[in-house]
Amino acid sequence: FLLFQSGISEKEMPHDDEQAGLKDQIVIHFSHVVAENTPKGLTAQKFADLVEDKTDGRIKVLVYPNSIMYSDGEELDALKNNEVQMIAPSFSKLQKLEVLDLPFLFRNDEHVRSVFTGPVGKKLLQRVQTSHIKPMALWSNGFKQVTHNKKHLVSPADFKNERIRIQPSSLIQMQYEELGAQPVPISFNDVYQSLEANRIDGQENTVSNFYSKRFYKLQKYMTISNHGILGYAVLMNGSVWKKLSPHDQSILSAAMEEATQWNVQQSQKMNSSQLQELQNSGEMSFYRLSVKQKDDWKKAFKEVYDQAEREIEADLIHAIKVAEN
């Protein structure tokens, strides 16, 4: 395991004019918490393949899915300590991007794409830049749905006292508190067990995360609410980035751009085909919120918006809302 954690050392760094060869090999370890067959898992692998192609194998990106290397709570420190060189935590795990957790902020996947790949996305990425962290891109998983083990969560009243697993985000926590629920922050790799042990009644996530981790075995009621999005900031260790030659930096940036363009289309397709599969399986019951029911949720979230506008930045929220799609 230690071998995997070795990262890039000074002597492994190539010079600009050196020919590719074994001594020039650069290995970048990329750790994430979800399954391989998800928008994040597939985009990470796509990025790795593009880098390998563009450098004839001189730069290798090795992807470790399913929290096999680090779980949610550990991966940011591991990145800063260069125990791993790339991670892609969800916004909800990075306080500086919590604005993206606001409910009903995005109209559709195209709107997400235009924010993530446009000027607003650049601004958002700058918020997470530090001397230890080089932000590379924003990736999307898609829209979140809520599920429960015994009933459909339709009106705000249905949430009363329900224990709902959330990611560690104060903004998401506030949303569930406004609905009268009991939000329970739990690391992604512990969700299945927590459902099984009946420590929680429900959870919110994208269809893709729900499907790939088989939450459908334990959660039989899904409300198609599309109330929020799940996405990621792709981050690289800052000093590893700085030590790369300008040529290698531009290769990684180009590969990242290509992978990112692919990501939004991919996430949309995956979530809808996996939803279709779940619907065909007959394992679960589905309920789609009407416009009127969404309005009831929006009313319940009014204080969340008011507080975010006071505490985050009304300008940023506005810039996201008006981005063209």
Ligand code: LMR
């Ligand atoms: C979650 O904790 O539910 C997600 O952030 C997992 C992920 O990385 O998609």
